[in-house]
Amino acid sequence: MEAEPLKVEELAKEVAQAKFRPAYLLAGSEPLLRDRSLAALRTAVLGGAADDFNLERLAAEQLTPAALEESIGTLPVMADHRLVIVDDFDRAGRGADAREQLSTALVEAVKALSSQTETVLVVTASRVNSRFRWVKAFKSPAVRVECEAPKAGAGVVAFIEAEAARQDLVLEKGVARHLSDRIGPQLLVLQGELAKVALLAGIDEPITRDHVTAATCDVADRPVWDLTDAICAGQTGKAVGQLARMLGSGSAPEAILGMLASHFRKLARVRGGGAVAAGGYMAEKMSKQARRHSQRGLRTCLERIHETDAALKGVGSLSREMAIESLVIDLSG
Numbered sequence: 001m002e003a004e005p006l007k008v009e010e011l012a013k014e015v016a017q018a019k020f021r022p023a024y025l026l027a028g029s030e031p032l033l034r035d036r037s038l039a040a041l042r043t044a045v046l047g048g049a050a051d052d053f054n055l056e057r058l059a060a061e062q063l064t065p066a067a068l069e070e071s072i073g074t075l076p077v078m079a080d081h082r083l084v085i086v087d088d089f090d091r092a093g094r095g096a097d098a099r100e101q102l103s104t105a106l107v108e109a110v111k112a113l114s115s116q117t118e119t120v121l122v123v124t125a126s127r128v129n130s131r132f133r134w135v136k137a138f139k140s141p142a143v144r145v146e147c148e149a150p151k152a153g154a155g156v157v158a159f160i161e162a163e164a165a166r167q168d169l170v171l172e173k174g175v176a177r178h179l180s181d182r183i184g185p186q187l188l189v190l191q192g193e194l195a196k197v198a199l200l201a202g203i204d205e206p207i208t209r210d211h212v213t214a215a216t217c218d219v220a221d222r223p224v225w226d227l228t229d230a231i232c233a234g235q236t237g238k239a240v241g242q243l244a245r246m247l248g249s250g251s252a253p254e255a256i257l258g259m260l261a262s263h264f265r266k267l268a269r270v271r272g273g274g275a276v277a278a279g280g281y282m283a284e285k286m287s288k289q290a291r292r293h294s295q296r297g298l299r300t301c302l303e304r305i306h307e308t309d310a311a312l313k314g315v316g317s318l319s320r321e322m323a324i325e326s327l328v329i330d331l332s333g
Contacts, residue, residue: 005144008033009162015044020081022113023121025138027128028147029265031258031309032187034124037145038085045083045120053077057085060092065105072109072119082119089134090125091306103134110137127265149185149262156180160190169198170206178209182216184224189255224259225285231332232289239332243325253324254312260327261305268298304330 006014011024024041026034046054054076058067063086076082092102106123113121128135128144138144150156160176179197183190193216200215201207227246230239246256269275270290293301304327310316311323318326 005146007146008037011037011145012040015040018044020045020117020120021141021143022116022119023110023138023142024123025128025135025142025144026122026124026147027135027144028149029126029262030147030149030187031254032191033147033149037147038122038124041120041122042083045081046079047081054079054082055085056083057087059087060089060102061094063092063102065101068102068105068109072113072121074119076118080118084119084121086121086123088125088306089123090127103132106134107137110142114141126261149187151185153180156185156190159187160194163191163194164207167194167198169194172206172208175207175209175212179212179216182212186255186259188258189251192252192255224263227256227328228260228263228289229285231328232292234332236329236332239328240325243328247321247324253320256324257305257308257312257327260331261302261309264298264301264305264331267293268295268302271295271298301331 005027024037026037028034042055056071056074058071068086071084074082086106089106092099109121113119123138130136135144150159157176157180160179161171164171164176179190179193183193197207197211197215201211227239227242230236230242243256247253266286267290270286271293272295290298308323308327311318312320316323
């Protein structure tokens with residue numbers, strides 16, 4: 001039976017009651033939602049057990065069908081459950097044949113896991129196509145968890161209100177909408193900006209529109225477009241300067257990376273003949289930027305963004321600021 005996709009908050013409630021599915025697909029481009037889902041699953045499934053024995057994390061790019069089969073067939077050590085995480089399955093395999101073999105192996109793995117309770121499989125993917133067999137494999141008792149950021153508007157306002165409650169903050173009427181208008185659907189930025197505004201407001205004080213205006217930069221459109229305009233025009237110096245201003249105004253490298261990832265995925269969609277949710281002037285601007293790249297070039301850009309995501313998570317020796325600056329230089333080169 002086809003399972004309805006879970007929202008991140010629904011997943012959190014479910015696992016908090018020690019109810020586990022045999023397999024989860026965390027699907028969507030919003031890293032904050034994927035990370036929260038993964039953290040909830042890790043805490044609930046492992047329950048403090050030794051990670052060295054019962055947690056295995058696999059990169060899909062290097063994964064083979066045999067390694068996947070061996071991993072899910074391993075029993076937990078001195079614990080009730082074992083957690084296997086496969087990162088970035090949408091990047092699996094080198095070549096069509098390798099991807100097909102690994103996709104078939106994943107379908108069989110999800111099917112095999114449905115009859116046991118010891119191992120929980122979690123697969124993450126930024127981009128999924130519901131028509132693919134490996135995506136369809138996540139049906140009951142397995143499940144897909146939606147990790148896409150809400151569109152600008154009511155969905156972003158709802159996220160801000162929920163995040164404020166999570167941080168024990170009180171927002172005056174209209175504050176969530178005001179913050180949404182200034183920041184846009186950038187969840188990592190919103191998370192950080194709320195914490196920053198709370199410091200300005202003071203302990204146990206309600207947050208007002210004036211606090212938001214004073215403490216946040218208006219990153220909903222202009223700074224992001226200034227950065228991507230410079231990148232797509234090959235103006236490296238201007239792009240690096242805009243990046244420095246965004247970092248100096250408090251935007252986290254992870255948030256800027258999320259903006260760039262979202263923007264370049266949209267460019268790839270437009271370059272391939274697809275449509276994105278943008279009207280008038282913005283749609284034309286995006287179309288012009290997309291035409292400056294080949295489809296292969298945009299794929300290379302997305303691969304560099306993926307590499308930078310790993311760097312921001314501690315892979316390699318570059319600092320977070322140097323990693324995002326190196327990316328901007330490469331994208332605009």
